[in-house]
Amino acid sequence: MLFGGREIMTVETATETWVMACSVTQIPENGGGCVLINDEQIAIFNFTRRGEWYATQNLCPHRQQMVLARGMIGSAGDEPKVACPFHKKTFSLESGQCLSGDAYEIKTYPVKIEDGMVFVSI
C-alpha cells in the first residue's frame, strides 16, 4: 500500500496484523509522534524512561481533536499516561481509560520494535 510515496509494510501473523509505522528515531525520547496508517491517525509514544513503547488513537475524545501525540506523557502512581494538550484530560497508555474522572476511553494498540523499526498491531 502506498501513502504519500512511501510504502507501508504489513506483516500478517496468525492472530495479528503488524504494520510498520516508522523508525524508532522518528519519535522523540519520552515523547510522542503521530503516524498515518490506512487513513487512521495513531499516536506512538517512546516512553524511554520506562523502556516501553505505547500506541493509542490520536483523537482526544473530549472535544474530538487530533492531538494526543502532542501531549505530555508521564505516570499516575504506576500507570503510564498521556495528557491532552487542550484541557489536560489524561488517559492511561495501557488501558486507554480516562484518568481524570470522565467516562472517556481511547483505543490502545500493541507495539513492538524490530530492527530499529516500530510496528503497531491494528
Next chain:
Amino acid sequence: MTNGTNVLRVVVVGNGMVGYKFCEKLIAKAKDITLDITVFGEEPRPAYDRVHLSEYFAGKTADDLTMAPLDWYFDNGIKLHLSDPITNIDREAKTVSSHHGLIVSYDYLVLATGSAAFVPPIPGVEKDGVFVYRTIEDLGMMQAHAKKARKGAVIGGGLLGLEAAKALLDLGLEETHVIEFAPRLMPRQIDQAGSDILKAKLESLGLQIHLNKNTQEIAGDGIITAMNFADGSKLEVDMLVISAGIKPRDEVARLSGLEVGSRGGIVVNDKLQTSDPHIFAIGECALHDHMIYGLVAPGYEMADIVATNLCNGAKEFKAYDMSTKLKLIGVDVASFGNAFISEPDCQTIVYENKSKGIYKRINISNDNQLLLGGILVGDAEQYNMLLQTVNNKLVLPKDPENLILGARGGEEDSGAGVMGLPDDALICSCEAVTKGQICHEVAENEVHSVDGLKKCTKAGTGCGGCVPMVKDLMLGTMKEQGIYVRNIICEHFDYTRQELFDLVKINEIKSYEGVLDKFGKGDGCEVCKPAVASILASLWNDMILAKGNDIAQDSNDRFLANIQKGGTYSVVPRIPGGEITPEKLIVIGTVAKKYNLYTKITGGQRIDLFGAHLNDLPVIWEELIAAGFESGHAYGKALRTVKSCVGSTWCRFGLHDSVTFAVEVENRYKGIRAPHKFKGGVSGCVRECAEAQAKDFGIIATEKGWNLYVCGNGGAKPQHAQLIAIDISKEDCVKYLDRFLMFYIKTAEPLTRTATWLNKMDGGIAYLKDVVVNDSLGIAEELETEMAGLINNYKCEWKEAIENESIRKRFSHFVNAPEVKDPSVAFTPLRDQKRALEWVK
C-alpha cells in the same frame, strides 16, 4: 447591668479603632438585650485602621483601611454622626450635646476619644510644613506638601516617629532625618545595644538618625526652612513631622468634672468606669492604674470588657502585656515580657551580629526554668514562640540559647513549637483568640485558609502580628489530621516550586530528566514537566527545545506557537511597544495571505495570525525572521507585550517618551521565562491610555520622572497594580523592575500571576516594596545579577529552531509522512476571513 426598661441606650463618643471595636463586640454579645446605639465621631469618615496608616503611602486607599463600611452601621441599627464631636456631657440629665447641637440621652456613655499627637512647646511649631501624624487628613496634607519638599525630619525616635519616618521615605523625600532627644531609639521597647543595631540598619536603608538632640527652634519665615538645636547645630529641612508622644483626649471628660490624671487621661477603675459609674472610658484616652496604653490590643481588650459588663457579664481589666512586634521600614523589632530586667535579677543571653544587623536578648530566671522577657532586632521570627513561652510559663529547654539561635545541627521543627502550646494560650491578643478556638475551626469546621480563619475567629485582623502563628497552627492541625498541606508540585516532586528552584540552581542541573532523577520519583507528568521546564528556562535561559527538554514543554512551548481549536496554531511575532513600520505590516499581510491565516489585532498591540498548520510553522517563521521579526513568546510563560501609548512624541499631553521606554523594556525582558505569563504597560501621562495599571508592571510618566506600579491584572479577576516608587528615573525604574521580576520568578508557585502571588504574600505590597525598593532582604544585587544573566542569554527561539534541522523536523503532523498536513483540520468562513470549525460539545 440593664436599666429595667427594654432598651439599653448606649452613646459612644469617638469612632476610632477602639470605639468601633466596642460597637462590634456589644452587638455580638447583646443576644437578648435590645440596643439603641448612637456614635459620635469627630473625623469625617467611619473608623479606620490607624495602625496601618503608613500603608496609605504604599498604595492603600482610605477605603482599604476602613474597619467597616457605612452600611455596617446602618444594618446594625447604629446611629452614626460623623464630623460631629461631642462638646458637653450633662451627667445629671444623662445627655450629651454635640457640636451641631444634637442632644442625646444615654443609659451608659462610653468615651473612646483616643489621643492626639503631643506637640512640645518648641517655638515655630505653628509654621507651614510642620505636621503631626495621626489621621488620614494629616496624611493628605503631608502628601501635598511633600511634592515640593526635598528634606524632611521627624522629631521623635519612638515607634510612631519611626513610622512617620517611613512615611517620609515612602513620600520620596531625598533626605529623611530622625531627631531623638534620648540617647537611643525606641526607648520604651529596646535597650542601648538593640538601638545601636537598629540605628545602623535604618541608616543603611537611607534614614539619617540624630540621637541626644534637643530641638530648640523651628526656623523659617512662615514656612519651615531649618531646625536649630540646643547644641548649636542646625539642620536645613523643608518638612517636619512631630511625633514626640501622645496626649489623651480628655477635654470633654475634664469639662464635665470627671476625674482625670495630672498628666492627662480619664481615670478608670478595673471595670473601666470613670468617676461616674454610668460613664466608661476605653482605649488611648483611659488612664488605668497610672498607665495610658498606646497600643491597639489593650484598647480592644477594654472594649471587650465594657461590652461584656453591659451585657450582664463580669470581667475586669488587668495590667496589660505591652509586648510588641513591629516591622519598621522592613526591619523587625520586638520586645516582650520583661524586656529590661537585668543581672543579678536574671540571667541574660545576648546574640549580636553587627554585619547582618541582628540583635537578640533573652532574660531567663536565675533557676533556668522560665523565660522572663527579651528584645529582638533585625530578626523577630521567634517572637510569637518566645512570647508564648513567657505568657504560658512554659519550662525552658536545656539549652535556652537555642530559643534565639535555632537548634543547630538537629532536625528543624518549626511548626511543632506552636502545636505544643496549651489550648488556652492566647494567640491573637487584639481579638483575644486562643489556640483552642483556632484549632477547633480547622479541625471541626474544616477552615483551611488563613483568610477563612480571619473571618470566623477574627484572629489576625487587628495588628496582624499573629498571622504567622495562626498559619502555623492551621498547618499543624491539618498535618495532625493527615491532611497534606505543603504546596508540593505533584506526586513526583515532594518540593514546592521555590524549593525545587533553589535545588536545581545549587546543583546546576540543566535537563528535566536530570531533575527528575535527582529530586523526583516516578515518570513525571503534565504538571511537573512544564513547571520544571519553566524553572530550567528561568535559571539558564537555554534554548527551550534543547534535546530532552522539548518533551517536557507544554504543547505550546514545544511547538513555539499557541494551539487553537482544531489543532492548528497561531503565530505572534514580537512588535515591541506596539510600534511597527509599514514595511513590516506588509510582510505580515503577505505571509498571512500566502498561508491562508486569519489575522486579528490582539489586546497587547500586536497581530495574531491564526490557523497555521503545524507543518507550515517553520516556513512561516522563516519569512517573518527574514523581514526582521522575532518570536513574540505568546506561547510561553514569559513576557508578552509592553503596551504603550504614543506619549510625548505625538500626544499633546505626553510628559515623556513612553513608546521608547516601552520598546526598551520589552526588548530587555523578551524571552525570559517565569512562573506565568507577564505583561507590562507604559503611559505618557496620568491619562493612562496604555492601561499600565492593569498589567503585571506599569510605568506612568510624571512631571519629575516615572511612577512604577506592580502586580496588576486584567483577565478573569481584574486588580489594579500598586504603586511602589514615585518620580523615579528610567534607570531606577529598570533596576526595580529587574529586582521585582526576578523575585517573582524565584518565589512564585507555578502558574501564579504576579497579582495572585502578591495577594498570597505575607506582608503584602509593603513587604514587596521593602524588598524591591529598600532591599530589606539584602538580595537586590543578587537579583540584578541573575536578571542580567538571563538578558544576556537571550536568543530568538524561532531563529534557532528553523536553523536546526533536527528541531525543524519535529514540526510535522505525521512522522511517517512529513509533507502531509493534518487532514482533520477544517475551517468555516467568517466575515471576510475564516474561523476554526466548532468542536463537539
